[in-house]
Amino acid sequence: MDRIAKIFERCRQEGRPALTVFATCGCPSPEESGELMAEIIARGADILEIGVPFSDPMADGAVIQRASDMALRQGMTLEKVLETAGHLRERHPETGIILFSYFNVLLQYGLERLTARLAEIGVDGILVVDLPFEEREELLPFCRANGLHLINLVSPATPPERMRRIVADATGFVYYVMVRGVTGTRDGLPPELADNLARLRAVSPVPVAAGFGIASGEAAHAVGRYADGVIVGSAVMRPAVSGRPFPEIRKEVGDLIASLR
Amino acid sequence: MKTHYGIYGGQYVAETLMPVLQEVETAYESARRDPAFARELAELLTDYVGRESPLYFARNLTRYCGGARIFLKREDLNHTGAHKVNNTIGQALLARRMGKKRLIAETGAGMHGVTTATVAALFGMECEVFMGALDVKRQAPNVERMRVLGAGVTAVDAGSATLKDAMNEAIRNWTATADHTFYVIGTVAGPYPYPRMVRDFQSVIGRETRRQCLEKIGKLPDEVIACVGGGSNALGMFAGFLEDASVRLTGVEAGGEGLETGRHAASINGGRVGVLHGSKCYLLQDRDGQILETHSVSAGLDYPGVGPEHCLLADTKRARYTVVNDEEAVRAFELLSRLEGIIPALESSHAVAQALRTAGTYPPDAVIVVNLSGRGDKDMDSVRRYRETHPAA
Numbered sequence: 182m183d184r185i186a187k188i189f190e191r192c193r194q195e196g197r198p199a200l201t202v203f204a205t206c207g208c209p210s211p212e213e214s215g216e217l218m219a220e221i222i223a224r225g226a227d228i229l230e231i232g233v234p235f236s237d238p239m240a241d242g243a244v245i246q247r248a249s250d251m252a253l254r255q256g257m258t259l260e261k262v263l264e265t266a267g268h269l270r271e272r273h274p275e276t277g278i279i280l281f282s283y284f285n286v287l288l289q290y291g292l293e294r295l296t297a298r299l300a301e302i303g304v305d306g307i308l309v310v311d312l313p314f315e316e317r318e319e320l321l322p323f324c325r326a327n328g329l330h331l332i333n334l335v336s337p338a339t340p341p342e343r344m345r346r347i348v349a350d351a352t353g354f355v356y357y358v359m360v361r362g363v364t365g366t367r368d369g370l371p372p373e374l375a376d377n378l379a380r381l382r383a384v385s386p387v388p389v390a391a392g393f394g395i396a397s398g399e400a401a402h403a404v405g406r407y408a409d410g411v412i413v414g415s416a417v418m419r420p421a422v423s424g425r426p427f428p429e430i431r432k433e434v435g436d437l438i439a440s441l442r
Numbered sequence: 443m444k445t446h447y448g449i450y451g452g453q454y455v456a457e458t459l460m461p462v463l464q465e466v467e468t469a470y471e472s473a474r475r476d477p478a479f480a481r482e483l484a485e486l487l488t489d490y491v492g493r494e495s496p497l498y499f500a501r502n503l504t505r506y507c508g509g510a511r512i513f514l515k516r517e518d519l520n521h522t523g524a525h526k527v528n529n530t531i532g533q534a535l536l537a538r539r540m541g542k543k544r545l546i547a548e549t550g551a552g553m554h555g556v557t558t559a560t561v562a563a564l565f566g567m568e569c570e571v572f573m574g575a576l577d578v579k580r581q582a583p584n585v586e587r588m589r590v591l592g593a594g595v596t597a598v599d600a601g602s603a604t605l606k607d608a609m610n611e612a613i614r615n616w617t618a619t620a621d622h623t624f625y626v627i628g629t630v631a632g633p634y635p636y637p638r639m640v641r642d643f644q645s646v647i648g649r650e651t652r653r654q655c656l657e658k659i660g661k662l663p664d665e666v667i668a669c670v671g672g673g674s675n676a677l678g679m680f681a682g683f684l685e686d687a688s689v690r691l692t693g694v695e696a697g698g699e700g701l702e703t704g705r706h707a708a709s710i711n712g713g714r715v716g717v718l719h720g721s722k723c724y725l726l727q728d729r730d731g732q733i734l735e736t737h738s739v740s741a742g743l744d745y746p747g748v749g750p751e752h753c754l755l756a757d758t759k760r761a762r763y764t765v766v767n768d769e770e771a772v773r774a775f776e777l778l779s780r781l782e783g784i785i786p787a788l789e790s791s792h793a794v795a796q797a798l799r800t801a802g803t804y805p806p807d808a809v810i811v812v813n814l815s816g817r818g819d820k821d822m823d824s825v826r827r828y829r830e831t832h833p834a835a
Contacts, residue, residue, distance in 0.1 A: 235732065236733045237718060237733050239609075240456040253732060284717045285716045285725070288717060289714075289727065289731030311455055311717070311720070314457075316452055316454055334457040337458075338457075338458050338459075338460075338461045338462065338620070339457060361621075362614075363614045363617055
């Protein structure tokens with residue numbers, strides 16, 4: 182059983198959803214970012230999505246745009262993201278680590294070189310926001326050759342037939358985007374959430390984690406009733422982009438993570 | 443794959459937008475085959491836009507250059523003052539057919555925003571235009587025009603606060619509102635089917651030009667020249683001549699302060715293959731794949747990417763792509779104004795400059811057609827400011 186499967190199995194046995202946390206690598210600063218992610222893991226994240234900053238994050242709301250911008254202004258690069266991932270892997274052998282990126286940054290690094298590096302580091306998979314099912318053949322063979330999961334996304338806009346095609350050969354987990362829109366916190370849960378997740382889980386060969394808009398422990402627990410995992414990003418990054426002293430940021434993020442468990 | 447042009451194009455968007463793109467594609471394929479759609483589009487192009495646009499023999503310019511006869515395809519005479527409206531009318535008709543009640547658009551200089559606001563007014567649709575905060579300041583008159591036409595203008599502060607950031611924000615808005623909103627993309631870039639659709643709507647330029655050449659001159663042109671930002675006016679012109687191997691196709695990119703300075707917007711000549719805004723194309727980016735800010739005296743060419751079909755035409759050498767910098771473009775702007783009494787848009791001035799370079803290399807019976815994609819009224823401030831810091835020699 183691979184690491185991601187083990188994590189979901191362990192969480193299932195513990196009767197809770199796997200907590201997946203997104204953090205933009207390089208925010209609030211390249212130095213502090215690794216520490217912040219270590220705190221996120223220490224306070225209870227089962228899977229960490231390491232966000233690669235991009236100049237034009239067109240699927241992200243204001244908070245992650247800001248986080249991306251702060252990271253880039255301080256010289257963050259994919260190479261440094263990989264170093265951070267490597268350090269985290271050494272210290273946290275049981276945590277799932279997924280590289281989360283827009284496609285262009287990966288493409289410029291070189292897909293073959295990247296996937297080989299990720300496998301060597303011990304990263305579990307890649308999620309590419311702007312690489313839908315139709316374009317994934319560009320990356321998928323390299324992922325398969327290196328034993329990496331290419332995480333698929335499904336949204337409320339995805340028709341049933343398309344959903345079946347997307348998840349047919351899914352590995353790792355499937356990311357269910359809860360709302361039509363960009364990342365960012367929202368009040369309340371979409372009314373169709375339970376039905377959509379039930380339909381998706383019925384056809385998915387792997388666990389389903391849901392994200393987009395989850396801001397609190399209450400929301401996370403509510404979503405966790407219908408999904409195998411919950412994903413939180415903007416709510417975690419909001420303190421990180423606040424400009425406050427790092428110890429305060431670390432404490433607030435850590436406390437949030439603990440409340441999400 | 444039909445969504446790609448060689449290795450270029452594609453649909454590099456978030457999953458939430460994929461079904462939306464497929465809905466647009468299905469609707470477009472059906473509209474394209476519907477004679478009623480074609481009839482209504484043709485009628486609006488005639489009576490509302492004022493087509494066909496003249497093919498004008500620029501005698502004074504020809505005499506000045508010595509060499510080929512230079513003709514201007516007068517897209518500047520269209521309603522709203524540029525070629526953009528050919529496309530916005532087509533897309534608005536499609537939006538109405540799909541039952542969408544709201545149009546959104548990105549805009550740089552404001553021309554595409556103004557034409558989208560115009561057709562939204564015509565069809566009684568709600569309209570929101572996304573515009574970089576810097577451009578809102580630089581192009582105040584166009585912001586006013588959009589507001590008069592009833593559109594909302596949203597200033598985008600993110601990133602470099604220019605066209606690419608406006609497009610990011612339009613895509614974000616569309617992702618959340620696509621059930622009732624149609625995104626009117628202004629150029630042959632973006633995810634499929636936009637490159638195809640915009641090219642089809644703009645190809646009226648090339649079709650008319652080809653026919654006018656045969657009727658007026660009795661032969662095909664030796665060369666057609668058009669400026670390329672995203673590339674819609676150029677592709678519209680080229681589309682009429684792709685099968686005519688004897689016609690040289692020349693696209694002109696914005697060289698800004700010069701290719702060697704790095705401050706330009708010449709994606710094909712100065713970029714590398716990458717992915718932005720849903721499509722793979724030549725892209726101005728740094729080593730790490732972060733998108734660079736672009737520079738051009740003409741806001742309409744100030745875009746880091748370029749349409750995928752242009753990338754393929756460049757690779758196959760069916761078209762060639764040259765670079766004209768700010769100074770040469772502004773000189774062409776001044777020259778055409780003085781010699782012909784036609785004030786061209788700064789974008790189109792890049793194409794005029796290219797014609798000035800090459801006309802003299804042709805014999806007098808040769809014919810060059812320049813796509814005069816827009817009028818220059820909007821550029822008075824830009825040219826004045828440019829000349830304040832770069833006095834004419």
